[in-house]
Amino acid sequence: MTDYFSDETGLEVRMGNIVLKNPVITCSGTFASGIEYSKFYDVSVLGAITTKSFSLERMAGNLPPRICETSSGMLNSIGLQNEGIDYFINEQLQEAKKLGVEIIPSIFGRDLDEFKKIAYKIKNIEEEIIAVELNLSCPNVAEGGIAFCASAEQVGNIVAATKEILHTGIIVKLSGHYNNISETASAAKKYGADAAAVINTIPATAFDIETCKPKLGNITGGLSGPAIKPVALLKVFELAKENIIPIIGIGGIMTWQDAIEFIIAGASAVGVGTANFIYPECGRDILQGIKQYMRRKNIGDIKMLKGIAISNIIKG
Amino acid sequence: MKTLKGEIVANRKYSDNLYKLEVFSPYICKNAKPAQFINIKCSRQGSDDPLLRRPFSIYEIDEQFNVFSVLFLVRGRGTQFMADLRKGESLDFVGPLGQPIKIPENDSRFVLIGGGIGVVPLCLIAKNLKSIGKTVHFFAGFKDEAFYTWERDLIKILKDYKIFSENGVFGEKGIPLNYIRENFSEFKDHHFIVCGPLEMLKQAQSFLKDRKVRAIAIMEEKMACGIGACMGCVIKIKNKNNGYSYKKVCSDGPAFDLMEVCFD
Structure with missing residues (x-):
């Protein structure tokens, strides 16, 4: 059997100061810190894993039920339940490092000050991580979250403050909810972000027609899965056309074909999220599929694929 | 735990909407313990609708023939898919999941x-x-x-x-x-x-x-990952400070001390 994982030629991705050995990343909130999934496969084959978002203090999360199936998708209203950044740094990071995969801690603050405080804590472990993700787009929290993305100025301020503290790569996780993704991405780039992760889950809800009550304890949640792929793809495509900042394409990627679609639409790398719940080994399988596709198409470097659809449209 | 495929040995209809699905799986029969469950993909290969796997408690284990079963009521699209499965078809599932029940040794x-x-x-x-x-x-x-x-x-x-x-x-x-x-x-x-x-x-x-x-x-709750990663299936469990913590049914449970479960 061909070992598709021994050869990383042509897969390296450079996004600003962030260099990944390949373009497949797992999305925050779907992969914990990788330990659970390492029981299914060697997660060190991945380009990186993005951890669950960590806040300054422990967060309890939202009222259950937190999960609801929808047509070709799901809603979640977890509400960033986590044990706090100190727990990640002191308890989880070393365990995750043993997996041999590059780690991107995702962080969440309710305001600028909290982001700064978390960044100072991250500073102590900068050598052990490849980048940090600023979660500026969670739809399930009362303070901060998706609201940050309503204002390019706020996004810029948080990136600038983080950049002053950290030297590691900075990824901003943006929402497709507002019609200003170019502005927020531009602000992020201007103040030093290396890449934008696009998009987060889409605010949504569902009701039970028997009880006539919301299906989620939090009433609203975030929609993810195949249902959002075309929406996410459009956001990536539109942002990539403007060539503002390298993009990690996220939204309903279930297969390697989906991943390729995001890359030809302009994404430098791809984030795999909800698919992990259904196919625990999907990160590995998507990477393998990308490699096989490149061989079949005789593409020596993944960079040659990036944005081909945009070039083709321009060429006519 | 593993992602597994098992041949369906039988799908027995017990009543209008109650079925027993029997699946050949030496791995589950060898490793699964009481109170553990499997997470079943309830759609055809290549399809992701319904999207999420559905959790089912393991009902029986026949170690002699390496066959385990799940007993289920048809409630929605996922369980209808399972009801329509036939002998010889393949079941895609993840398991065994959850903590085995801890039987108090001193109680008889x-x-x-x-x-x-x-x-x-x-x-x-x-x-x-x-x-x-x-x-x-x-x-x-x-x-x-x-x-x-x-x-x-x-x-x-x-x-x-x-x-x-x-x-x-x-x-x-x-x-x-x-x-x-x-x-x-x-x-x-x-x-x-x-x-x-x-x-x-x-x-x-x-x-x-x-x-x-x-x-x-x-306990049961709607699940997404089934392995403790997503925090989707939490329930309130009383803690020492007269408050509560959210515990994951999938990986902390599904067995809990009944007196510690908050039902409010």
């Missing part, structure tokens, strides 16, 4: 109370308890006749059981908890294990707590 007498589909994990637990020489009384309660033929499975595990139906269409008319209330002196030194609708669990907690009886609840 157990009362198991199952409500509706909640009887499923209790059957494997009952079989296990019997195999290690414990005394087991099994009480099962149902709303209607869907489980009418299920007794044939239970009788293979133990003889000491009572079945109740709310409408009296089979078994005794009533609910198990009322029987326990009326005959509590017989069971006061037993360890209880309960699984069923939240209202039943809540009533069991209230009744048993007053009498200082120890009890384990097998």
